Amino acid sequence: MNRDDETGFRPRPGRIRFNGGAGRPQLSFLSAVRRQARARSLTPAGKAGGASPAPRRPGRAAPIRQGVGRGRGASFVRARGVAGWKHPQRGFRRVTVKARVVRQAGKGGGAAAHLRYIQRDGTSRDGERGVMYGAETDRADGRAFLERGTDDRHQFRMIVSPEDAERMSDLTGFTRDLMTQMEADLGTHLDWVAVNHFNTAHPHVHVVINGRDDLGENLVINGQYIGQGIRERASELVTLELGPVTEIEQHRKLEAEIGQDRFTRLDRALLDQIKEGRIDILRPGVERAAGDGVDRSLRLSRLAKLERMGLARQTAPGIWELDGRLEDTLRALGEQGDITKQMHRALKARGNGPDHERDPASFRLHAEVPDTPVVGRLIDRHLSDELGEKLSLVVDGIDGRVHHVPGFDPAQVEDISNGAIVSIGAASVRERPSDRTIAAMAREGIYRPSEHLDRLQLDRWQVKGNPQELVQGYELPRVLWRRFLSDLSG
Template structure:
């Protein structure tokens, strides 16, 4: 008699896999400069971050009408030296009342900390998943343990989402997994595939392994005890096959057999970089109207000692994923650079500098006293508009500084043909730099010739003076002999 799979015995409580998930990031911010926290709060209140019709109004444990910028500024003005910044992002944020949800999460965190928390928050709906930014007053007594920051806060947030919406159904879980199939990032399906990988052996004996990976998707064993397990494994197999086909389209996988795929070395890193690129592109979109070339590649830039960046400011902003502030620069190299804001950048912004369109230079050097790198940020005193930028003449002083840096660092000029084909401000700057290098070479040659002529003239004059002195001395000697 054929044996049919049976359903598993009932469980006492739903397993962890059915719980709702949430992402929580906790950082702290020091009070380095007056007005710093107010500026951070103002950015969180910016137009367009909340739901349509939102007016940048935050909330707290007891109020639905809170100014995040004024509250944060009041804390700093009172002498607080730091505050904690939370990013609370439940997976099903679009289905939650984020205000009520946040209050419940913070109440439980307050219980765990064992002391009252003073906080304010604002919800954002400008990303794929609605989330909440929370500022918590640290005062001098508040201490958040690593256990809370790294684990407990996330579990509390997930538990409150589960209480509000109930456990995830099998249908919801499978729908979430299906959504991962076409995503251009490293997903949960990829983690499952990663566990099945085996290193591809060398083609010939004695050769080094190629560094690639192989994965074979096998058939499901239908003779298992539990019917639901068979069904889940069948669904997982279908999803893994679909995901591998999607990875073929992305370009990190290749089908090499009936149910076997080869994955490139570093395929997982490539997927994570794709997600990072998507996040940068999303941030770049906020400044697109100010760009002279919207096709500029977004890159995160950290200058190493000796490196220099020249460009025009597009604006400042905050990475909602990391809660870190950045300065966005359309570089003379044709890239859009995200540069983490330093104290010097914040200081210049406070002085009304580094406005959109303004040309700047950033150069990393090493301190002679501390032997640590520091960033020199200089406003070049020239505004390059996003429209009509070719009509703005870039002063020789700016171009000469770049040429001198290139000479010192051993860097070559942009290729003339490539510069001719480059669009936007970068092309305008590169062509001006090349033309200036030609004129500068002529000027240097002319100056060298003039210097040589002057030196020859001075040498001739010195020789003539010496000859006259010798003549006078000889005359005196003759006169002395006559006497």
């Protein structure tokens, strides 16, 4: 071998990309960057990787639990876990975000039904049909979007509702900025469409995201990013546009919640103040300890409202007890109030006049399809859950009531137009020939398959088919059979 300094070399046998000294494979540049990023994001700013986390301060987020690294956006969640979420802090604009992951949304027409109904008539600012848009177009092609997501394992659906949306200049621009920021946090392009809704007291945006990333893999988003991160980014954008919430503005918003028949921030503040099942409203330092901006006068005013509703009582001067089901009761009342408003809007859309101004006492809210049929004119249909596909129908009944009936598949009412006369009731069970045969073979309310088989064997020349297979088809669960006989005897 040539030992000249210019041309000489010494072979070093080993595996490919093995540096021969560290005892383990050498990391690629990308892997090394990712490892360093993970190490830095798990520690406070200015600390070296592996250092113990800083002690938790009041108002900071709790330490991140094990398993949070699953899904895109985990690094953003870890960073906020150390620095603390901004959107709950005073001064930041509130944004409500509801999200849902829908499995196999492209199968069975569910995704198409959802897109169709978030674009329904009356949702735009001028009362016309809602307009669907995307990242680069003001009129997105819904059919092409659905085709791209046909084979996706799941689909993401969101409702983003800024508290001060009516003051924002461009809800579409806000949505595009939010989705761009989400793409940066998640490290992938998102295939999405959105529709703005102005048919409620609070304008909001419906966003639908297909379930694949830019590599064609299943899009997996960290759960805490969905629950907190999206709201964080949306709150930052709204606060940037409208400025921080002032103390006077915040107090005015809280005052407006005193008389509401729904679960409010005041109720949350009261529940957080409970100790040993009671609230001591006169205890000094309550506002400073809570840090929620709810002063004593607001708490007392809300407690007086809850007392009139039967959800709170004063047991001693300054000592209050709240009903154990306060939150559930208020949330149910809020849902009923939303449905009532929807019914009022449906009646108003039919025209003006005394025939369309109904007393809410005439409204009938059904939990499911009633046994007694509801007959009347179909005046509206809307999504029971704005993130789902099931429809609720509003029917102006011939009994003088306005009925709200939930739980319909869109295919059931696709061919029925608003204004049509409908009859809604539980599906009737018709008597079949096999039912009459079973009733004839029963003795004292008991059907015995063995006796039925013997009878068929005797009449074998009249029977078409195998007698044993016929009897197996007649066998019913005992409970269902007894119920069937009781219905026949009744």
